[in-house]
Amino acid sequence: MVQVRAEHPTNRDGSVNLDAWITRIEARVPLPTPALLRDACVWAEELEQAAIAAEHIWAEGTSSYRTGLEMAEILADLKLDQESLVAAVIYRAVREGKTTLAAVEKRLGSAVAMLVDGVQRMAAISVSQNPAKATMFNPQSQVETLRKMLVTMIDDVRVALIKLAERTCAIRAVKDAPDPKRYRVAREVFDVYAPLAHRLGIGHIKWELEDLSFRYLEPIQYKQIAKLLDERRLDRQVYIEDVMAQLRSELVDAGIHADITGRAKHIYSIWRKMQRKGIEFSQVYDVRAVRILVPQVRDCYTALGIVHSLWRHIPNEFDDYIANPKENGYRSLHTAVIGPEGKVLEVQIRTQAMHEEAELGVCAHWRYKGTDVSASSTAYEDKIAWLRQVLEWHEEMGDIGGLADQLRVDFEPDRIYLFTPDGHVLDVPKGATPLDFAYRVHTEIGHSCRGAKVNGRIVPLNYVLQTGEQVEIITGKHSSPSRDWLNSNLGYVNTSRARAKIQHWFKLQAREQNVQAGKLMLERELTRLALNGADYAQLIDRLGIRSQEDLFAAVGSGDMRLAHVVNVAQQLVEPDRHTEQQLELIPRRPSKTGRRSDVYIQGVGNLLTQLAGCCQPVPGDPIIGYITLGRGVTVHRADCATAMQLQDRDSDRLIEVNWGGKPVQTYPVEIYIRAYDRAGLLRDVSQLLANEKINVLEVSTRTSRDDNCASMLLTIEIPTLNLLGRLLGRIGQLPNIIEARRNRQENRA
Numbered sequence: 001m002v003q004v005r006a007e008h009p010t011n012r013d014g015s016v017n018l019d020a021w022i023t024r025i026e027a028r029v030p031l032p033t034p035a036l037l038r039d040a041c042v043w044a045e046e047l048e049q050a051a052i053a054a055e056h057i058w059a060e061g062t063s064s065y066r067t068g069l070e071m072a073e074i075l076a077d078l079k080l081d082q083e084s085l086v087a088a089v090i091y092r093a094v095r096e097g098k099t100t101l102a103a104v105e106k107r108l109g110s111a112v113a114m115l116v117d118g119v120q121r122m123a124a125i126s127v128s129q130n131p132a133k134a135t136m137f138n139p140q141s142q143v144e145t146l147r148k149m150l151v152t153m154i155d156d157v158r159v160a161l162i163k164l165a166e167r168t169c170a171i172r173a174v175k176d177a178p179d180p181k182r183y184r185v186a187r188e189v190f191d192v193y194a195p196l197a198h199r200l201g202i203g204h205i206k207w208e209l210e211d212l213s214f215r216y217l218e219p220i221q222y223k224q225i226a227k228l229l230d231e232r233r234l235d236r237q238v239y240i241e242d243v244m245a246q247l248r249s250e251l252v253d254a255g256i257h258a259d260i261t262g263r264a265k266h267i268y269s270i271w272r273k274m275q276r277k278g279i280e281f282s283q284v285y286d287v288r289a290v291r292i293l294v295p296q297v298r299d300c301y302t303a304l305g306i307v308h309s310l311w312r313h314i315p316n317e318f319d320d321y322i323a324n325p326k327e328n329g330y331r332s333l334h335t336a337v338i339g340p341e342g343k344v345l346e347v348q349i350r351t352q353a354m355h356e357e358a359e360l361g362v363c364a365h366w367r368y369k370g371t372d373v374s375a376s377s378t379a380y381e382d383k384i385a386w387l388r389q390v391l392e393w394h395e396e397m398g399d400i401g402g403l404a405d406q407l408r409v410d411f412e413p414d415r416i417y418l419f420t421p422d423g424h425v426l427d428v429p430k431g432a433t434p435l436d437f438a439y440r441v442h443t444e445i446g447h448s449c450r451g452a453k454v455n456g457r458i459v460p461l462n463y464v465l466q467t468g469e470q471v472e473i474i475t476g477k478h479s480s481p482s483r484d485w486l487n488s489n490l491g492y493v494n495t496s497r498a499r500a501k502i503q504h505w506f507k508l509q510a511r512e513q514n515v516q517a518g519k520l521m522l523e524r525e526l527t528r529l530a531l532n533g534a535d536y537a538q539l540i541d542r543l544g545i546r547s548q549e550d551l552f553a554a555v556g557s558g559d560m561r562l563a564h565v566v567n568v569a570q571q572l573v574e575p576d577r578h579t580e581q582q583l584e585l586i587p588r589r590p591s592k593t594g595r596r597s598d599v600y601i602q603g604v605g606n607l608l609t610q611l612a613g614c615c616q617p618v619p620g621d622p623i624i625g626y627i628t629l630g631r632g633v634t635v636h637r638a639d640c641a642t643a644m645q646l647q648d649r650d651s652d653r654l655i656e657v658n659w660g661g662k663p664v665q666t667y668p669v670e671i672y673i674r675a676y677d678r679a680g681l682l683r684d685v686s687q688l689l690a691n692e693k694i695n696v697l698e699v700s701t702r703t704s705r706d707d708n709c710a711s712m713l714l715t716i717e718i719p720t721l722n723l724l725g726r727l728l729g730r731i732g733q734l735p736n737i738i739e740a741r742r743n744r745q746e747n748r749a
Contacts, residue, residue: 008069016069018042025085028076037072037082040089040108044068047098062173064092070172074165078202084158087115088165095120118159119166121468160196164205167193171212186216203330203358207266214268225267228281237262243339244290250306251292258303259293259352288339289346293355297322300349304333307347311337314344322354330358419470428465431494435461435485438473439498446501448475460733462491481505483517486558487525489725490733503558515549518556525566528728529721530742534569542568563722570721608632609657615640625657626650633657666717668697669724672743673712676736677703681710684734689716692727713743 009020018041022034031037048065071088086108093099094116101120105113171189174182190213197206215222240262251258274281281287292303300322307313317336325331332350339345350358415427418437428440434452438445451474452459465471481502485492493499506514526532536548543565545551554560609625615637617623622638626646635657636643647654675681682701689696698715718724724742731740 008066016041016045016066021069025072025076029079029081029085031082031085033082036108037086037089040086040112041065041069043099043107044089044093047093051096051098064096064098067092067166067169067173070169071162071165074168074205075161077204078161078165080158080161083109083111083115084162087112087119087158088162091116091119091162091166095123115156115158115162118156119162122159122163123166160200161202164193164197164200164202164209168205168209171209171216174216182216186213189213190217207269210268211266214271218271221271222267225270225281229267229270229287239341239343240288240290243288243345246310246340247290247292247307250310251303254302254306256294256299256302258299261291261293262289288343289348291348291350291355293350293352295351297351300333300351303349304335307335307337307349311339311345313337322350332358416465416467418465418467421470421472429495432465433462433492433494434459434465434471434473435493436495436498437465437471439493439495439501441473443501445473445475446498447481447505448477448479450474450476450479461485462733483521483556483558486562487521487725487729488561488563489525489722490729491726499558506557507559509557511553514556515552516556518552518554521562522552522555522565525562525725526569528739528741529566529570529725531566531569531573533573535572538572539565539569542572563725566725567721609635612636612640612642614642619659623657623659625655627653627655666695666719668715669718670713670715670743671724671728671731671740673710673714673731673740674738675710675712675734676738677708677710678736681734681736682712685712685714685731688730688734689714689727692723692730694718694727709738 009017009024011017018038021041022031022038025031025037026034044065048063068089068091071091072085075084075088090099090104090108090112094101094104101113101117104116167189171185174185177185189209194206194209194213197209244260244262248258248260251260270281270287273279292307294300294303314336317334319334322331322333331354332348334346334348336344336346416430416432417425417427419425420441426437426440428436432440434454435446435449438449438452449461452461452463453472453474454463454465454469456470456472483506484490485502486499486506493502523532526534536551540546540548540551543551543560545554551560551565555562555565609632611617612634617635617637617640623635624638624643625633625635626643628634633655636646643654673685682699686696695717696714697717699712700714701710701712703710716727718727728740728742731737
């Protein structure tokens with residue numbers, strides 16, 4: 001059954017009467033500053049008029065201004081706060097390019113801009129962005145992946161609710177659209193957003209989305225059921241009114257003050273029950289239904305006893321969702337009885353609080369807990385954690401032609417979700433690179449990969465991908481994998497799937513090629529890390545390999561990791577360094593961790609710490625340290641008034657501190673870089689070191705006039721040899737770099 005909605009109040013000229021509209025909104029939800037909502041409405045209308053004047057009409061052809069008002073009304077019914085309503089009003093203008101997020105932040109505030117941005121990120125989700133190119137992807141797995149992606153993109157409960165309101169308006173608006181568009185919107189709403197409304201427990205939005213989607217996805221079945229309902233509507237209404245009068249009289253005699261209403265059965269739920277149970281329309285018991293709302297839980301069971309005393313209940317048609325709530329928190333008593341005239345009647349019994357929660361779902365919790373969204377509000381963080389728990393998608397709406405199996409999925413926070421150029425979604429582990437993505441699409445695409453674009457911009461193959469990005473793989477006709485891809489220090493592949501595919505490819509190559517390639521890779525890496533004094537006889541003995549040739553073949557085919565061989569070589573060449581690492585000698589930059597605060601003091605050793613009593617920082621707060629006289633370091637919150645005064649008065653005694661225990665032990669290592677000189681060379685190297693959080697102890701650089709080559713010698717702090725190898729690999733990928741290697745003291749340039 002489709003929701004009937006009131007039109008916007010209008011002036012004589014047909015324009016929206018904003019004063020009357022805001023008054024209508026205030027009757028549903030309190031507005032601290034109605035002027036802000038009015039300003040957003042006026043601005044949205046101005047933007048639309050300007051777009052019309054410039055002939056910049058959105059492809060959907062609907063009014064973004066009136067759609068924003070409609071979205072705000074839906075959210076007002078859900079009792080959302082003023083910021084959400086303002087974001088809803090202006091959202092479509094931002095989506096259609098009539099204004100920018102920066103402009104929204106400047107005029108309506110950062111909180112509103114953040115909500116609009118969140119809804120925009122969710123707008124990237126579409127079940128069938130390009131169905132013509134779906135041959136490589138399973139449609140069912142796409143629906144599942146899209147839902148997982150949806151969950152990862154929700155950072156604020158209000159974002160999900162604004163998106164639901166927007167999709168509700170979208171499916172209402174396609175009534176007169178061409179059939180392909182109606183089908184596409186309905187498919188998306190049915191597969192993604194109706195289940196979301198269900199998991200949030202927002203009953204009336206879920207029912208409307210289901211019924212409208214069903215109308216466009218299965219028009220024949222929809223019309224048949226609607227016709228059957230229409231034919232019996234008047235008779236059913238008279239029957240329900242008689243039942244309600246009888247129930248009301250009995251409940252008053254029992255001392256129970258109840259609200260009794262006739263409940264309309266939704267068309268999609270009727271069809272679903274007919275399909276699930278294999279029954280005819282006449283056998284659907286809850287076409288005639290009443291709902292009883294009572295004050296207390298005990299009144300629910302008293303009312304149930306009265307219903308069962310009046311009419312004989314049907315076996316196996318009683319459900320106690322109060323004692324055993326549904327997954328989405330729904331609570332109610334459901335029973336079916338043989339009512340007057342021998343007709344089947346369904347009765348639902350619940351308290352007013354249960355009814356509000358059934359209709360509003362997560363919004364009811366929002367309303368009860370308040371709307372404080374300040375950064376320090378633990379209540380707000382609890383709401384977000386609760387939302388993520390709700391959205392785990394374990395069980396959905398029953399067996400809807402196999403849809404339930406698709407909906408039983410787990411939220412995996414260690415995965416990211418990416419778009420292909422055709423709009424399909426693939427999930428990969430966090431930390432994945434374009435090469436990992438290429439092998440996730442297809443093995444041959446991975447083998448022939450020669451480059452990648454992310455959101456239309458060319459990126460390195462070791463670029464770390466983020467959720468929501470669109471990845472396009474550039475391939476070559478006769479390309480093949482590079483052995484550098486297997487070098488973990490270079491960061492080209494981070495998934496076991498991609499690594500296994502590459503290793504398998506090299507195993508199929510001739511042994512002679514693997515031997516030559518492995519020898520080149522190993523010698524190059526040992527030279528770069530200044531370990532070329534390693535004795536190969538000792539190395540193969542330590543690794544348990546029969547011959548030097550077998551070692552090169554294993555490295556060349558990927559059977560043995562280059563990093564493992566290098567670590568063993570270091571133990572042979574630098575036994576003293578290895579022993580130091582095993583014994584964990586005192587690092588160059590020791591620190592003392594405060595017993596109470598667990599604070600690490602950057603660059604200072606043997607100092608105690610204590611938490612300031614004025615601001616009482618807790619782990620996670622931005623903090624700063626102040627060196628006291630005789631009491632070590634006092635740790636303040638960065639925004640503490642006392643700390644700000646100290647910054648003005650004694651800034652030289654303020655130091656950088658961080659939450660966390662003692663840092664990893666590091667060792668000084670000298671590296672040598674040779675490159676063709678250019679502007680910004682030293683800046684690029686320094687930026688790379690900063691990004692890797694590498695501390696630099698000493699730098700010297702000079703440029704030869706003869707060949708215009710720059711020689712750089714840096715002393716840095718490194719915790720492990722693996723990190724050094726990765727760092728040298730990253731430096732080697734910078735423009736103009738000729739070589740980057742470790743510099744032993746006896747080889748000082």
